[in-house]
Amino acid sequence: MSRIVWQQLAASERERIESAHEVQIFAPDGFGVITDVQGMDQSTAGTNSGAMVGGAIGSAAYIDRAFSGGHSYSAGANLAVGLLGAVLGSALDKAPETKFQFRYTIKQGDGEIQYFDEIKASGFRHSPGVCVLVPALTLVSQQLCQQTPETLRAKYLADGS
Incomplete structure (x- = not known):
């Protein structure tokens, strides 16, 4: 859960949720939505x-x-x-090396825009609009990036748990 959203809940609501669920709190600068991505093929040919x-x-x-x-x-x-x-x-001789660099523009949970670079051997990348943890660029539930106090209440408190 986003720390900002978690802190907007009443203390009694947080206690009820914590008593029934394992709660993991994420700092607002620790996750965000990818708004743009640019890629560059930095592969090198082998030599013989x-x-x-x-x-x-x-x-x-x-x-x-x-x-x-x-x-x-x-x-x-x-x-x-x-x-x-x-x-x-x-x-x-030098073996060929496959390497791609991706620069992600991410709107973090606190509203700040940051760039994060990733270099990997695969040409596949994350799509704009997905929620990721930063700086690792690991996919996480979309709910983290879209939650509000109301969505938390509806998910965890509406059924009386």
């Missing part, structure tokens, strides 16, 4: 230049050794050395 350079160096070294040292040349051995160089060179 390390493997390419390693293969080329391995193959060139084998060819130089074969022809300058009086050794016989073997296409199969050249291929094997080139592959070994590529495997060793691949240690320098």
Whole structure:
């Protein structure tokens, strides 16, 4: 429950609700409604230049050794050395990284507007209009962002509990 709304209830009403329900109070700046969201794809491509350079160096070294040292040349051995160089060179390669940044504009429970950034691997984001806890941007019941003293009374006190 919103602390602001909770404090607007009479003490006797709060006591009745607490005696029948577990009450969790949220500070007004700890939740809000998403009013806007902007996203940016910050993914990076992987590299394979390390493997390419390693293969080329391995193959060139084998060819130089074969022809300058009086050794016989073997296409199969050249291929094997080139592959070994590529495997060793691949240690320098960088894997692709999927990363999205979202900037959320959130109207908090106290009426203040704040920006919150989220970076994650998925391109899916929260929709405008949903209620979230901040700064974690965790979905929470819409009732938290829409409650009033009247909605609390109707939900928790109307049936006589």
